[in-house]
Amino acid sequence: MLVVMKQGATPEQIDRVCAWIKERGYTPQPMPGAQRTAVGLVGNDGRVDGSPLEDFPGVAEVIYVSNPYKQVSREWKHESTIVEIAPGVRFGGTDVPIIAGPCSVESEEQIVTVAQQVKAAGAVALRGGAFKPRSSPYSFQGLGKKGLELLALAKRETGLPIVTEAMDEAGAELVAEFADCIQIGARNMQNYSLLKVAGKLKKPVLLKRGMAATIQDLLLSAEYILAEGNPNVILCERGLRSFDTTSRNLFDLTAIPVVQQLSHLPIVADPSHGTGRRDKVLAMSRAAIAAGADGILIEVHPRPEKAMSDGAQSQTPEQFAETVVQLRRVAAAIDRAIAS
Ligand code: PEP
Ligand code: MN
Numbered sequence: 558m559l560v561v562m563k564q565g566a567t568p569e570q571i572d573r574v575c576a577w578i579k580e581r582g583y584t585p586q587p588m589p590g591a592q593r594t595a596v597g598l599v600g601n602d603g604r605v606d607g608s609p610l611e612d613f614p615g616v617a618e619v620i621y622v623s624n625p626y627k628q629v630s631r632e633w634k635h636e637s638t639i640v641e642i643a644p645g646v647r648f649g650g651t652d653v654p655i656i657a658g659p660c661s662v663e664s665e666e667q668i669v670t671v672a673q674q675v676k677a678a679g680a681v682a683l684r685g686g687a688f689k690p691r692s693s694p695y696s697f698q699g700l701g702k703k704g705l706e707l708l709a710l711a712k713r714e715t716g717l718p719i720v721t722e723a724m725d726e727a728g729a730e731l732v733a734e735f736a737d738c739i740q741i742g743a744r745n746m747q748n749y750s751l752l753k754v755a756g757k758l759k760k761p762v763l764l765k766r767g768m769a770a771t772i773q774d775l776l777l778s779a780e781y782i783l784a785e786g787n788p789n790v791i792l793c794e795r796g797l798r799s800f801d802t803t804s805r806n807l808f809d810l811t812a813i814p815v816v817q818q819l820s821h822l823p824i825v826a827d828p829s830h831g832t833g834r835r836d837k838v839l840a841m842s843r844a845a846i847a848a849g850a851d852g853i854l855i856e857v858h859p860r861p862e863k864a865m866s867d868g869a870q871s872q873t874p875e876q877f878a879e880t881v882v883q884l885r886r887v888a889a890a891i892d893r894a895i896a897s
Contacts, residue, residue: 558598558607559620559633566594570615577613581605586628590636593617597633599784624819626776628783629790634821640789642738642761643718646681648791648852649823652896653888656720656825656854657877658684660867661697662704670859672711674874679881681896683708683717684854688724688732689866690744697865705735720763720854726754733758743767743795743830746778756785763825763854765793768806772815779822792816792824793854794845796831805833805870808841813848825852829870835861838872839880846887855880 560574574596575585583605586597598605607619622632639649646654657680662668672683687704689697700707708719718737723729729751732739738761745751746767755762762782766775779790794813796806808831816824826845828838842853858864858871872880885895 558601558605559622560596560598560607560610561617561620562594562596562615563617564593566615570613571596573613574610574616577610588634590634595634597628599628624776625773626780626820628788629776629779629820629822631819631821636821637817638788638821638823640761640791640823642682642720642789642791646718646737646896648825650851651892652894653846653850653884654681654852654896655679655881655884656682656684656852657857658720659858659864660856660871661686661689661865662700662707662721663865665707665710667859668707668711669714671857671874672715672717674859675857675877676715676717678874678878679885679895679897680717680855680857680877682720682738683711683715684720684740684856685711686722686740686866687735688722688728690722690724690742691866702731705732709735723751723755726750729754729758733760736760738763738791741765743770746770746775749778749781752778752781753785756782756787758787760787761789761791762787763791763793765795765827766797766809766812768796768798770797772812772819776816776820779820790822791852792820792822793827794824794831794850795827795854796833804837806831808832810841810844810848813845813850817849823851825854826850827854829854829856829867829872833870835870835872835876838870839876839883842880842884843887846884846893847891849891853884 578585657675662685689699720738722740723732799807828841856871861871
Protein backbone atom coordinates (compact mmCIF):
# COMPACT_ATOMS: atom_id res chain seq x y z
CA MET A 558 0.00 0.00 0.00
CA LEU A 559 1.25 3.44 -0.89
CA VAL A 560 0.11 6.69 0.70
CA VAL A 561 0.75 9.54 -1.70
CA MET A 562 1.07 12.89 0.06
CA LYS A 563 -0.05 16.17 -1.45
CA GLN A 564 2.56 18.47 -2.88
CA GLY A 565 3.71 20.63 0.02
CA ALA A 566 2.59 18.19 2.73
CA THR A 567 4.34 19.11 5.99
CA PRO A 568 6.78 16.84 7.86
CA GLU A 569 4.21 16.64 10.68
CA GLN A 570 1.55 15.38 8.27
CA ILE A 571 3.97 12.75 6.94
CA ASP A 572 4.84 11.77 10.55
CA ARG A 573 1.15 11.26 11.34
CA VAL A 574 0.80 8.83 8.45
CA CYS A 575 3.94 6.98 9.56
CA ALA A 576 2.62 6.75 13.12
CA TRP A 577 -0.70 5.31 11.90
CA ILE A 578 1.18 2.62 9.97
CA LYS A 579 3.43 1.81 12.96
CA GLU A 580 0.41 1.48 15.27
CA ARG A 581 -0.76 -1.37 13.05
CA GLY A 582 2.55 -3.20 13.34
CA TYR A 583 4.01 -2.34 9.94
CA THR A 584 7.07 -0.40 8.87
CA PRO A 585 6.43 2.91 7.13
CA GLN A 586 8.80 3.79 4.35
CA PRO A 587 8.76 7.50 3.43
CA MET A 588 10.03 8.14 -0.09
CA PRO A 589 10.61 11.78 -0.95
CA GLY A 590 10.11 12.30 -4.69
CA ALA A 591 10.80 15.19 -7.05
CA GLN A 592 7.13 16.27 -6.91
CA ARG A 593 5.82 14.84 -3.65
CA THR A 594 6.49 12.32 -0.92
CA ALA A 595 4.92 8.88 -0.79
CA VAL A 596 4.84 6.65 2.28
CA GLY A 597 4.98 2.92 1.62
CA LEU A 598 3.51 0.31 3.93
CA VAL A 599 5.80 -2.66 3.55
CA GLY A 600 4.44 -6.12 4.16
CA ASN A 601 0.72 -5.46 3.71
CA ASP A 602 -0.78 -8.83 2.87
CA GLY A 603 -4.13 -7.26 2.06
CA ARG A 604 -5.40 -7.02 5.62
CA VAL A 605 -4.81 -3.30 6.11
CA ASP A 606 -7.67 -1.05 5.06
CA GLY A 607 -6.05 2.27 4.31
CA SER A 608 -9.25 4.22 3.72
CA PRO A 609 -9.06 6.15 7.05
CA LEU A 610 -5.80 7.65 5.78
CA GLU A 611 -7.63 9.30 2.89
CA ASP A 612 -9.06 11.83 5.36
CA PHE A 613 -5.70 12.65 6.99
CA PRO A 614 -4.48 16.19 6.30
CA GLY A 615 -1.83 16.25 3.58
CA VAL A 616 -2.83 12.90 2.03
CA ALA A 617 -3.60 12.97 -1.71
CA GLU A 618 -4.51 9.32 -2.26
CA VAL A 619 -4.01 5.75 -1.05
CA ILE A 620 -2.90 3.28 -3.72
CA TYR A 621 -3.05 -0.50 -3.40
CA VAL A 622 -0.18 -1.95 -5.44
CA SER A 623 -1.78 -4.61 -7.60
CA ASN A 624 1.37 -6.48 -8.66
CA PRO A 625 2.78 -9.28 -6.53
CA TYR A 626 6.08 -7.40 -6.53
CA LYS A 627 5.66 -4.14 -4.65
CA GLN A 628 8.78 -2.11 -3.97
CA VAL A 629 10.31 -2.84 -7.37
CA SER A 630 7.19 -1.71 -9.25
CA ARG A 631 6.63 1.60 -10.99
CA GLU A 632 3.38 1.91 -9.06
CA TRP A 633 5.45 2.04 -5.88
CA LYS A 634 8.05 4.43 -7.28
CA HIS A 635 7.38 6.34 -10.45
CA GLU A 636 10.84 7.81 -11.05
CA SER A 637 13.55 5.57 -12.46
CA THR A 638 16.11 4.47 -9.89
CA ILE A 639 19.71 5.34 -10.54
CA VAL A 640 22.15 2.81 -9.09
CA GLU A 641 25.64 4.19 -8.60
CA ILE A 642 28.17 1.39 -8.16
CA ALA A 643 31.17 3.74 -7.78
CA PRO A 644 31.53 7.53 -7.96
CA GLY A 645 30.19 8.56 -11.37
CA VAL A 646 29.33 5.03 -12.58
CA ARG A 647 25.54 5.19 -12.71
CA PHE A 648 22.96 2.82 -14.16
CA GLY A 649 19.48 4.11 -14.96
CA GLY A 650 20.21 7.64 -16.16
CA THR A 651 20.71 8.97 -19.68
CA ASP A 652 24.27 7.68 -19.91
CA VAL A 653 24.78 3.97 -20.55
CA PRO A 654 27.76 2.38 -18.76
CA ILE A 655 29.60 -0.59 -20.24
CA ILE A 656 30.83 -3.39 -17.96
CA ALA A 657 33.49 -5.53 -19.61
CA GLY A 658 36.05 -8.17 -18.76
CA PRO A 659 36.64 -11.91 -18.87
CA CYS A 660 34.20 -14.57 -17.79
CA SER A 661 36.72 -15.79 -15.19
CA VAL A 662 39.70 -14.21 -13.50
CA GLU A 663 42.58 -16.50 -14.53
CA SER A 664 45.87 -14.82 -13.63
CA GLU A 665 47.36 -11.47 -12.68
CA GLU A 666 48.67 -10.93 -16.18
CA GLN A 667 45.29 -11.78 -17.76
CA ILE A 668 43.11 -9.60 -15.54
CA VAL A 669 45.39 -6.56 -15.40
CA THR A 670 45.98 -6.65 -19.17
CA VAL A 671 42.31 -6.97 -20.04
CA ALA A 672 41.33 -4.33 -17.47
CA GLN A 673 43.67 -1.85 -19.15
CA GLN A 674 42.40 -2.86 -22.59
CA VAL A 675 38.69 -2.52 -21.79
CA LYS A 676 39.29 0.76 -19.96
CA ALA A 677 41.16 2.18 -22.96
CA ALA A 678 38.25 1.13 -25.19
CA GLY A 679 35.62 2.83 -23.01
CA ALA A 680 34.39 0.39 -20.35
CA VAL A 681 33.67 2.02 -16.98
CA ALA A 682 33.48 -1.17 -14.89
CA LEU A 683 35.47 -4.41 -14.86
CA ARG A 684 33.80 -7.80 -14.59
CA GLY A 685 35.39 -11.18 -13.87
CA GLY A 686 34.28 -14.21 -11.92
CA ALA A 687 36.35 -15.54 -9.02
CA PHE A 688 33.65 -18.03 -7.97
CA LYS A 689 32.24 -19.66 -11.09
CA PRO A 690 28.94 -21.53 -11.35
CA ARG A 691 29.83 -24.22 -13.91
CA SER A 692 27.49 -26.81 -15.40
CA SER A 693 30.12 -29.50 -14.84
CA PRO A 694 31.91 -30.09 -11.52
CA TYR A 695 35.04 -30.96 -13.54
CA SER A 696 35.21 -27.55 -15.25
CA PHE A 697 37.34 -24.68 -13.92
CA GLN A 698 35.60 -23.41 -10.79
CA GLY A 699 37.40 -20.07 -10.49
CA LEU A 700 40.36 -18.89 -8.41
CA GLY A 701 38.23 -18.11 -5.36
CA LYS A 702 39.68 -15.58 -2.91
CA LYS A 703 42.86 -15.28 -4.97
CA GLY A 704 40.67 -14.17 -7.88
CA LEU A 705 39.10 -11.46 -5.73
CA GLU A 706 42.57 -10.24 -4.75
CA LEU A 707 43.56 -10.08 -8.41
CA LEU A 708 40.43 -8.04 -9.15
CA ALA A 709 41.44 -5.64 -6.38
CA LEU A 710 44.86 -5.35 -7.99
CA ALA A 711 43.30 -4.63 -11.40
CA LYS A 712 41.12 -2.00 -9.74
CA ARG A 713 44.18 -0.33 -8.20
CA GLU A 714 45.91 -0.32 -11.60
CA THR A 715 42.99 1.06 -13.60
CA GLY A 716 40.52 2.65 -11.19
CA LEU A 717 37.70 0.54 -12.68
CA PRO A 718 35.04 -0.60 -10.17
CA ILE A 719 34.52 -4.36 -9.90
CA VAL A 720 31.47 -6.48 -10.73
CA THR A 721 31.92 -10.08 -9.54
CA GLU A 722 29.68 -12.99 -8.64
CA ALA A 723 28.70 -14.32 -5.23
CA MET A 724 27.62 -17.95 -5.54
CA ASP A 725 26.39 -18.76 -2.07
CA GLU A 726 25.48 -17.31 1.30
CA ALA A 727 28.77 -18.44 2.87
CA GLY A 728 30.88 -16.55 0.32
CA ALA A 729 28.72 -13.46 -0.15
CA GLU A 730 30.31 -11.38 2.59
CA LEU A 731 33.81 -12.03 1.28
CA VAL A 732 32.73 -11.09 -2.25
CA ALA A 733 31.12 -7.92 -0.89
CA GLU A 734 34.48 -6.85 0.59
CA PHE A 735 36.03 -6.78 -2.88
CA ALA A 736 33.10 -6.04 -5.19
CA ASP A 737 31.65 -2.63 -5.99
CA CYS A 738 28.66 -4.52 -7.36
CA ILE A 739 27.79 -8.11 -6.44
CA GLN A 740 26.58 -10.25 -9.32
CA ILE A 741 23.95 -12.91 -8.65
CA GLY A 742 24.00 -15.22 -11.63
CA ALA A 743 21.22 -16.76 -13.68
CA ARG A 744 21.50 -20.09 -11.85
CA ASN A 745 21.06 -18.39 -8.50
CA MET A 746 18.29 -15.97 -9.39
CA GLN A 747 15.87 -17.99 -7.28
CA ASN A 748 18.29 -18.84 -4.47
CA TYR A 749 16.17 -17.02 -1.93
CA SER A 750 18.61 -17.41 0.96
CA LEU A 751 21.33 -15.80 -1.14
CA LEU A 752 18.95 -13.01 -2.21
CA LYS A 753 18.16 -12.27 1.43
CA VAL A 754 21.85 -12.09 2.29
CA ALA A 755 22.44 -9.77 -0.69
CA GLY A 756 19.61 -7.61 0.60
CA LYS A 757 21.45 -7.13 3.87
CA LEU A 758 24.85 -6.38 2.35
CA LYS A 759 25.50 -2.73 1.68
CA LYS A 760 26.55 -3.14 -1.94
CA PRO A 761 24.67 -2.76 -5.23
CA VAL A 762 23.55 -6.04 -6.77
CA LEU A 763 23.49 -7.07 -10.45
CA LEU A 764 20.71 -9.65 -10.60
CA LYS A 765 20.72 -11.79 -13.75
CA ARG A 766 17.52 -13.29 -15.10
CA GLY A 767 17.34 -17.05 -14.73
CA MET A 768 17.49 -19.00 -17.97
CA ALA A 769 13.90 -20.20 -17.53
CA ALA A 770 12.54 -17.35 -15.46
CA THR A 771 9.61 -15.15 -16.38
CA ILE A 772 9.92 -11.41 -15.96
CA GLN A 773 7.59 -11.67 -12.98
CA ASP A 774 9.98 -14.23 -11.43
CA LEU A 775 12.87 -11.82 -12.00
CA LEU A 776 11.02 -8.91 -10.41
CA LEU A 777 9.96 -11.03 -7.44
CA SER A 778 13.58 -12.07 -6.91
CA ALA A 779 14.59 -8.39 -6.95
CA GLU A 780 11.80 -7.76 -4.44
CA TYR A 781 13.58 -10.11 -1.98
CA ILE A 782 16.64 -7.85 -2.08
CA LEU A 783 14.67 -4.62 -1.69
CA ALA A 784 12.53 -6.14 1.06
CA GLU A 785 15.72 -6.66 3.11
CA GLY A 786 16.58 -2.99 2.78
CA ASN A 787 18.90 -2.84 -0.23
CA PRO A 788 17.38 -0.58 -2.91
CA ASN A 789 20.39 -0.77 -5.26
CA VAL A 790 19.49 -3.53 -7.69
CA ILE A 791 20.39 -3.61 -11.37
CA LEU A 792 18.52 -6.23 -13.39
CA CYS A 793 20.17 -8.09 -16.28
CA GLU A 794 18.77 -9.87 -19.32
CA ARG A 795 21.18 -12.64 -20.38
CA GLY A 796 19.12 -14.91 -22.62
CA LEU A 797 16.77 -17.83 -22.10
CA ARG A 798 17.00 -21.53 -22.83
CA SER A 799 15.28 -22.40 -26.08
CA PHE A 800 14.90 -25.31 -28.51
CA ASP A 801 17.13 -23.67 -31.10
CA THR A 802 20.76 -24.77 -31.06
CA THR A 803 22.13 -22.09 -33.40
CA SER A 804 22.75 -19.77 -30.47
CA ARG A 805 23.54 -20.60 -26.84
CA ASN A 806 20.45 -18.78 -25.57
CA LEU A 807 17.51 -16.83 -26.90
CA PHE A 808 18.34 -13.21 -26.09
CA ASP A 809 15.07 -11.65 -24.97
CA LEU A 810 15.37 -8.00 -25.96
CA THR A 811 11.67 -7.45 -25.31
CA ALA A 812 12.51 -7.83 -21.62
CA ILE A 813 14.14 -4.39 -21.71
CA PRO A 814 11.06 -2.24 -22.50
CA VAL A 815 8.81 -4.63 -20.54
CA VAL A 816 10.90 -4.34 -17.37
CA GLN A 817 11.21 -0.58 -17.80
CA GLN A 818 7.44 -0.29 -17.91
CA LEU A 819 6.84 -2.52 -14.88
CA SER A 820 9.77 -1.46 -12.69
CA HIS A 821 11.80 1.61 -11.81
CA LEU A 822 15.01 -0.47 -11.57
CA PRO A 823 17.65 -0.20 -14.31
CA ILE A 824 18.13 -3.12 -16.70
CA VAL A 825 21.40 -4.11 -18.30
CA ALA A 826 21.79 -6.37 -21.34
CA ASP A 827 24.37 -9.16 -21.60
CA PRO A 828 24.70 -10.10 -25.29
CA SER A 829 27.68 -12.36 -24.53
CA HIS A 830 25.70 -14.98 -22.60
CA GLY A 831 22.64 -13.95 -24.62
CA THR A 832 24.14 -15.26 -27.85
CA GLY A 833 27.10 -17.42 -26.82
CA ARG A 834 29.02 -16.49 -29.99
CA ARG A 835 31.48 -13.62 -30.19
CA ASP A 836 30.56 -12.84 -33.81
CA LYS A 837 26.97 -12.11 -32.70
CA VAL A 838 27.85 -9.86 -29.78
CA LEU A 839 28.31 -6.65 -31.79
CA ALA A 840 24.92 -6.87 -33.53
CA MET A 841 23.05 -7.72 -30.33
CA SER A 842 24.85 -5.02 -28.32
CA ARG A 843 23.71 -2.47 -30.88
CA ALA A 844 20.18 -3.87 -30.69
CA ALA A 845 20.19 -3.76 -26.87
CA ILE A 846 21.23 -0.10 -26.83
CA ALA A 847 18.55 0.68 -29.41
CA ALA A 848 15.98 -1.16 -27.27
CA GLY A 849 16.85 1.12 -24.36
CA ALA A 850 19.17 -0.95 -22.15
CA ASP A 851 20.53 0.99 -19.16
CA GLY A 852 23.91 -0.71 -19.45
CA ILE A 853 25.76 -3.38 -21.44
CA LEU A 854 27.82 -6.27 -20.09
CA ILE A 855 30.34 -7.80 -22.51
CA GLU A 856 32.84 -10.60 -21.96
CA VAL A 857 36.30 -9.73 -23.28
CA HIS A 858 39.43 -11.87 -23.08
CA PRO A 859 42.97 -10.98 -24.23
CA ARG A 860 43.17 -14.41 -25.92
CA PRO A 861 39.65 -15.86 -26.16
CA GLU A 862 40.85 -19.15 -27.65
CA LYS A 863 42.78 -19.77 -24.40
CA ALA A 864 39.97 -18.72 -22.03
CA MET A 865 39.14 -21.09 -19.17
CA SER A 866 35.41 -20.34 -19.50
CA ASP A 867 33.13 -18.81 -22.12
CA GLY A 868 35.88 -18.30 -24.70
CA ALA A 869 33.51 -18.80 -27.63
CA GLN A 870 31.48 -15.77 -26.64
CA SER A 871 34.35 -13.56 -25.45
CA GLN A 872 35.31 -10.71 -27.74
CA THR A 873 38.94 -9.88 -28.44
CA PRO A 874 40.02 -6.47 -27.09
CA GLU A 875 40.05 -5.19 -30.71
CA GLN A 876 36.48 -6.37 -31.32
CA PHE A 877 35.40 -4.77 -28.07
CA ALA A 878 36.99 -1.44 -29.00
CA GLU A 879 35.09 -1.47 -32.32
CA THR A 880 31.88 -2.41 -30.48
CA VAL A 881 32.16 0.63 -28.21
CA VAL A 882 32.70 2.93 -31.22
CA GLN A 883 29.53 1.61 -32.83
CA LEU A 884 27.53 1.71 -29.58
CA ARG A 885 28.33 5.40 -29.18
CA ARG A 886 26.62 6.03 -32.52
CA VAL A 887 23.55 3.96 -31.68
CA ALA A 888 23.22 5.63 -28.27
CA ALA A 889 23.42 9.08 -29.86
CA ALA A 890 20.62 8.10 -32.26
CA ILE A 891 18.25 7.63 -29.31
CA ASP A 892 19.49 10.72 -27.41
CA ARG A 893 21.59 8.75 -24.95
CA ALA A 894 25.34 8.42 -24.60
CA ILE A 895 27.77 5.68 -23.67
CA ALA A 896 29.08 6.65 -20.22
CA SER A 897 32.70 7.70 -20.12
C1 PEP B 1 28.79 -14.92 -16.03
O1 PEP B 1 28.44 -13.73 -15.98
O2 PEP B 1 29.92 -15.31 -16.34
C2 PEP B 1 27.74 -15.95 -15.78
C3 PEP B 1 28.04 -17.12 -15.23
O3 PEP B 1 26.54 -15.53 -16.19
P1 PEP B 1 25.09 -16.23 -16.11
O4 PEP B 1 24.79 -16.34 -14.66
O5 PEP B 1 24.21 -15.24 -16.82
O6 PEP B 1 25.18 -17.55 -16.81
MN1 MN C 1 30.56 -16.15 -18.48
